Amino acid sequence: MSSESSDQVLDYPLRAPSALEPPAEWAQLRQGCPVAHIRLPSGDKAVLLTRYNDVRQVLSDPRFSRNLAQDGAARITTNEGGSVFENPEAASLAGGESHQRWRRLINRAFTVKRIQALQTKIEAMANQLVDAMVKKGPPADLVSEFAFPLPVWVIADLLGIAVDDRDKLAYWSNAMLTMTQFTQEEVNRAQMEFAQYFMGHIAAKRANPGDDLLSELITATDKEDVLTERELLMTGQGILVAGHETTSNMIGKMMSMLLADRSRWEQLLANPSLIRTAVEESLRFDANMGFGLPRFISEDTEVAGQPLPRGTTVVCSMSSANRDESFFEGAGEMKLDRAPNAHITFGAGPHSCLGQALARTELQTTLQVLLKRLPTLELAVKPEELPRREGLLVGGIEKVLVRW
Amino acid sequence: MGMRVLVEYEKCCGAGQCVMVAPKVFDQRDDGIVVLLDETPPPEQYKAVQEAVTVCPGAALRLEESA
Ligand code: HEM
Ligand code: SF4
Numbered sequence: 001m002s003s004e005s006s007d008q009v010l011d012y013p014l015r016a017p018s019a020l021e022p023p024a025e026w027a028q029l030r031q032g033c034p035v036a037h038i039r040l041p042s043g044d045k046a047v048l049l050t051r052y053n054d055v056r057q058v059l060s061d062p063r064f065s066r067n068l069a070q071d072g073a074a075r076i077t078t079n080e081g082g083s084v085f086e087n088p089e090a091a092s093l094a095g096g097e098s099h100q101r102w103r104r105l106i107n108r109a110f111t112v113k114r115i116q117a118l119q120t121k122i123e124a125m126a127n128q129l130v131d132a133m134v135k136k137g138p139p140a141d142l143v144s145e146f147a148f149p150l151p152v153w154v155i156a157d158l159l160g161i162a163v164d165d166r167d168k169l170a171y172w173s174n175a176m177l178t179m180t181q182f183t184q185e186e187v188n189r190a191q192m193e194f195a196q197y198f199m200g201h202i203a204a205k206r207a208n209p210g211d212d213l214l215s216e217l218i219t220a221t222d223k224e225d226v227l228t229e230r231e232l233l234m235t236g237q238g239i240l241v242a243g244h245e246t247t248s249n250m251i252g253k254m255m256s257m258l259l260a261d262r263s264r265w266e267q268l269l270a271n272p273s274l275i276r277t278a279v280e281e282s283l284r285f286d287a288n289m290g291f292g293l294p295r296f297i298s299e300d301t302e303v304a305g306q307p308l309p310r311g312t313t314v315v316c317s318m319s320s321a322n323r324d325e326s327f328f329e330g331a332g333e334m335k336l337d338r339a340p341n342a343h344i345t346f347g348a349g350p351h352s353c354l355g356q357a358l359a360r361t362e363l364q365t366t367l368q369v370l371l372k373r374l375p376t377l378e379l380a381v382k383p384e385e386l387p388r389r390e391g392l393l394v395g396g397i398e399k400v401l402v403r404w
Numbered sequence: 405m406g407m408r409v410l411v412e413y414e415k416c417c418g419a420g421q422c423v424m425v426a427p428k429v430f431d432q433r434d435d436g437i438v439v440l441l442d443e444t445p446p447p448e449q450y451k452a453v454q455e456a457v458t459v460c461p462g463a464a465l466r467l468e469e470s471a
Contacts, residue, residue: 060462060463103417103418104418104435104436104437105435107418107435107436108434108435108436110418110420110436111418111420111423111432111434111436112420112423112424112427112432113423113431113432115420339455340454340455340458340459341459342458342459346419346461347461348461348462348463349417349461349462349463350417350462351417352417352419352461352462353419354418354419356419356420356421356461357419357420357421357423357424360424
């Protein structure tokens with residue numbers, strides 16, 4: 001597998017002291033061991049990159065994909081179904097020309113112009129969620145009452161799914177991704193139910209197109225025969241899996257970081273024009289991003305002056321890269337007005353997050369609405385007691401209790 | 405002496421960061437690929453353009469001095 005060496009092998013993922021703090025090893029690895037040997041939960045070996053330039057180099061390299069359903073690639077877990085990275089069906093969308101074609105098509109729904117047109121709707125959804133929180137009264141769990149529903153409501157809208165069906169969508173999405181909380185049977189059932197529902201939904205949109213992304217894809221597909229029925233389904237599922245939990249978690253983490261040191265929240269109250277850069281800095285400063293991005297090295301290459309032989313599985317830690325002192329001035333400090341801020345939270349290069357304009361708009365709108373509606377917001381627990389999510393792939397906070 | 409914006413279109417991954425940061429200088433086609441609105445932007449745009457160059461996830465943008 002990876003290169004022979006008697007170096008120490010670290011068990012991965014590394015354990016951080018609390019939900020908002022980085023593991024102590026990062027700084028040491030960046031300093032002394034930028035290409036570190038790790039053991040994954042499956043027992044397979046891989047290599048961990050922690051420096052900004054190295055992470056960026058590997059993620060931007062179009063030769064390497066995240067598809068680990070290949071001979072010789074490390075497995076992340078020994079789970080029956082494997083992780084989202086080992087799904088051979090997603091493979092056609094994971095790299096190469098078919099990926100480019102797919103990406104161009106989907107991107108139509110995610111251009112900045114399209115997302116900005118969606119902003120008023122997102123704001124209305126956020127206000128509706130705050131209305132319910134206010135009606136119930138404090139304390140509230142910002143995760144289950146706000147951060148969890150908002151992104152899935154937005155995706156439902158994007159896919160032209162009726163308001164009445166969006167709670168079902170939320171359940172399936174949760175079950176398909178949060179493998180730890182559900183039995184394999186429940187996961188399989190959710191996958192099947194979602195597939196059934198979505199195929200029906202595609203048929204309904206084909207008969208009666210609306211102005212949503214799905215209708216647009218179907219129309220394009222009918223004209224040029226570009227996406228098969230199966231690919232449409234994988235796209236719907238992909239958007240749900242890529243865009244729901246990630247954004248929910250990020251809302252929870254952003255709010256926790258801003259309220260953990262309340263002077264940050266106060267700085268935003270005094271100067272709301274900092275919202276844009278504060279969102280970017282929250283994305284950079286998030287120490288709890290979970291696993292990182294895997295890449296399968298399909299041709300011999302070199303990183304940080306060290307050879308990476310073909311067949312190596314690499315894990316890129318964006319969270320560590322985002323705290324690289326040699327790239328970010330005062331990397332260990334959260335500066336709400338940092339600009340430019342070339343954090344690598346959304347990846348880089350041909351696979352970088354397609355939904356990033358949408359994610360940014362959701363995060364900015366969250367701040368706008370919460371600053372305006374609940375200016376007295378504060379954490380109802382100590383920051384070091386915020387309960388972490390124990391899921392393997394995406395890091396997050398289980399519950400963010402707040403009062404106002 | 406002004407500044408000129410250079411785009412390597414084949415590197416653009418259509419994420420629209422440039423449009424968010426410097427909407428006077430960059431736009432996107434329907435499929436997300438960048439459109440350069442102003443190849444030689446006025447000095448008051450330099451800071452925004454520089455930011456776009458730095459944060460572009462595709463490393464598709466450059467800012468050069470033009471004669
Ligand atoms: C804060 C929230 C989010 C974070 C941190 C995030 C992060 C990422 C990252 C790191 C990648 C790159 C994966 C790789 O290189 O292998 C990615 C890809 C992707 N993301 Fe996001 N994402 C977020 C929100 C969203 C949203 C809201 C959507 C859409 C609704 C979305 C859709 C996608 C898609 C479709 C891809 C695959 C792109 C491709 O393979 O070309 N993401 N995301
Ligand atoms: S920021 Fe870079 S990759 Fe994104 S649209 Fe602009 S030029 Fe393309």
